[in-house]
Amino acid sequence: MQFTLLFKMASDSFDWPLDEAAKNSGALPRIYKRGWLAMARKLGMTFPDSLDEIEVIDDEPRAPKKELKAMQRLSLTAKKLEAAGLIKCLRKGSPQKRNNAIWLLTIGTPDENREVEAYVRQRLHIWGEPCGGTVGAPMPQPDDGLVSHARPSVPTFCPHLSGNCSDLQ
Known part of the structure; x- marks a missing residue:
């Protein structure tokens, strides 16, 4: 199956x-x-x-x-x-x-x-999951043609998509 x-x-x-x-x-x-x-x-x-x-x-x-x-x-x-x-x-x-x-x-x-x-x-x-309190680099903002003040801001998350930030510490 x-x-x-x-x-x-x-x-x-x-x-x-x-x-x-x-x-x-x-x-x-x-x-x-x-x-x-x-x-x-x-x-x-x-x-x-x-x-x-x-x-x-x-x-x-x-x-x-x-x-x-x-x-x-x-x-x-x-x-x-x-x-x-x-x-x-x-x-x-x-x-x-x-x-x-x-x-x-x-x-x-x-x-x-x-x-x-x-x-x-x-x-x-x-966007990725927050990394348990560890702040990484900001995720890239979408290029969706909206002016920056019309697009909701993307929170700062771990750059690792898995959400595992142990290698950053």
């Missing part, structure tokens, strides 16, 4: 380095952000076993119990991939806000993974 999930996440993402067409379209490398329901459907995990399971939701026949179990299974599988260091959650999803988590596939070399993560964080304006 872990291999299947990682393979499908990778097949839905762009490779690094991005080609010109991908850059111009605003594509993000090695990112999966479609959510577990979309993945469950893609893997065929939401097909009902009987007609009794089907409910019409938003004019669409669905099997909500199957969907919930599939999403729970995918979530547990993602935790195993994260523990193995193959994916990293950059932003948690929120059902209340109706947004999906953003997952970074860390399938390159350590240097390449840091480069991809820095690129994605800058493009999505997702």
Whole structure:
């Protein structure tokens, strides 16, 4: 299941380095952000076993119990991939806000993974975690075309994306 999930996440993402067409379209490398329901459907995990399971939701026949179990299974599988260091959650999803988590596939070399993560964080304006009281250099400000007083300032964080600042002390 872990291999299947990682393979499908990778097949839905762009490779690094991005080609010109991908850059111009605003594509993000090695990112999966479609959510577990979309993945469950893609893997065929939401097909009902009987007609009794089907409910019409938003004019669409669905099997909500199957969907919930599939999403729970995918979530547990993602935790195993994260523990193995193959994916990293950059932003948690929120059902209340109706947004999906953003997952970074860390399938390159350590240097390449840091480069991809820095690129994605800058493009999505997702900044690193504070470093336990240790103040590092300011993170680079986004080049989003806004004048500096119109853009919220970025707090000072550790320059290491992992948030591990033990090597700075």
